[in-house]
Amino acid sequence: MESQASAAPVTDPSFESIYDADGQLRRDWTDALRAELEASDTEALRARIAPLHESETGDVIEALAPDERVQLVLLLGDAFDFLALTEVDESVRIELMDELPNAQIARGMADLDSDDAVYILEDLEEDDRNEILEQMPAFERLSLKRSLDFPEDSAGRRMQTEFIAIPPFWTVGQTIDYLRTNDDLPDEFYQIYVVDPGFNLLGTIPLDRILRVQRATRIDAIMEAQVRQIDAMLDQEEAAHIFERYDEIEVAVVDESKRLVGILTIDDIVDVINEEANEDIHRLGGVGDEDISRTVPGVVRSRATWLLVNLGTATLASVVIGLFDDTIQQMVALAVLMPIVASMGGVAGTQTMTVTVRALSQKELDKNNARRLIRRELLVGLTNGMIFAVLLGAITALRFENVALGIVIGMAMVLNMLVAGGCGILIPMALEKLKVDPAVASSTFVMTLTDIIGFMAFLSLAGLWFGLF
Incomplete structure (x- = not known):
């Protein structure tokens, strides 16, 4: 229910749009709103907000500073349509609700359809939610409690209880x-x-x-x-x-x-x-449920976990490189070239992984077409590997005046691209079988494996070819 404001919603043709030609809130309009807030001009604020669609009101709320949002809702009082809170980022909604009196929230919830009221209430602390429900009329209270008793993200939590x-x-x-x-x-x-x-x-x-x-x-x-x-x-x-x-x-x-x-x-x-x-x-991307309105501490918590995981996998890749330090010391060109092989494999694996995760989420990938898709991705990996092996091998041979080095990096490219195609589809499928969300964990495993295989393939082939072991 969150808005993605890029253009003005359709409103009464006689109503002057609050958006400019780029779909952004007009500066003169928001400046006038802030002046009315500063003057606590309730009548002017109600007249300004009344013609807006709830999605437009949501955009206005997100454009204001936190203290201005609270002041706006309090001054509007019963004239504030709580449906607008279904159109804002979750962090904005929670922060605003925490500052509002529960009595006012209860009055606002009573005017909403049950699905919209549940969408707003489910993010609140249980004590606040119960206090709000107790202040609502009996029928609405029981209806909302029944929906809230269902698990989060279930059909029962999303349903509307008003029907004929x-x-x-x-x-x-x-x-x-x-x-x-x-x-x-x-x-x-x-x-x-x-x-x-x-x-x-x-x-x-x-x-x-x-x-x-x-x-x-x-x-x-x-x-x-x-x-x-x-x-x-x-x-x-x-x-x-x-x-x-x-x-x-x-x-x-x-x-x-x-x-x-x-x-x-x-x-x-x-x-x-x-x-x-x-x-x-x-x-x-490893950013959880982060949105653009979240505060710095919230963003840090959201991202730090997967950055820590990435630190661990990067350390593992560095250990693999350390196994070949003697080889690298004997031919410095290897240190210059090996990130290219790993990077190409990582990108190729991520491409395959993205398609696979999306197919799994849409229930498009099952046992009937899994083998065909695995064969396709392996063939794509092999083909791309050969194309870029020729390209990179030629560039390497010319740059370092060493044809053998070009052949080695070409062979490593083919091998890593083939592995990347396989990892990109097999890892998400394996995680799905293990009841682990492939969207969360796939990228870490795919990037780690392609890095390790890329480094190991290139450095091993180089050591064997040039007798550097």
Whole structure:
């Protein structure tokens, strides 16, 4: 639900955009906002913020300093739409929520759909979250508690508990009258769910079908009995795959007893897809859940772990080089050339690894196509190795006036590129089998192995060829 503000969202055409031609917040607009904040001009602030879409309000919040964010929300009071907090970076949201009174947060949460409220509340400390829930109306409190009881990143945690359920013996006319007269309905809905007295899901009816049949028609005569449903305990990424595979707009969520407990809608799934994609990219880079709004201590903690791991693997590579120190001393050119072989292998391995990790996350790589992909990557590694072996070998022979050295580095290049292709696909697959997230650990192992193989292959071949051992 976080925004990536690069252009202004669509708003009322009569509303003057708060963005400039580059999609950035207008400086004159933010300066005016800060002046109103400094003057504590509540009426002017409400008039300025009221026309904004929640994503635009989120951009405004991120543009302000931490103390200005708190002041803005407090001055707006009940006029502040807490839905805007689903559009900001997690670190900004947590920092702001920590400074706001729990009573105000409780009032704001009561006005949100359950999925949005859960998205905001799940990041809070348990004591604060419980205090906020206790100050909310009973129905909303119980609904949110039920969602929060499901594991993080599960379908149950992401679901919306506002939906329309009717019995199968109603007629179309009764259903339409119910929709017209009931004020306690979701703001938006795409289909109606048919349930028995135990809330077991029997079927669904798209809204367009309701409008196309006679009022006397029974619901069970027109409902779709073949219903796709998602278990509340299912991982949100798996739920996203179901939406993607079957082109769903809205899917029912059921508990372990197959009772209807909520729904997942396409807007929730788009957020999940973006969240999972960003998470994979961050993990491949070893930066965890870091965002641009995080403070220096948070960024240090996020990056230090994998830097420490990299220090260990780099030390291992240096140990391998140390085994050949006599060889390097006898031919200084080896020290100049060996980083090239290791670097090319590392890049090639990372390329293969990135494709493999993405394929695994998208469930595109399985036992049916694994062998074909392994053969392909080995062949790609061999081919690229031969191409760059000729290129690098020729450059080396000319630079050092030593044809034999060019041949040696060419052979090492072929071997390392072949190993890089194999490591880039086999390591993520092995980690997946071991239930270790390949996005987190693959890069470290791939880079280490290609470095070690690159150094060892080049220096060993050189020692044997030139008799330096």
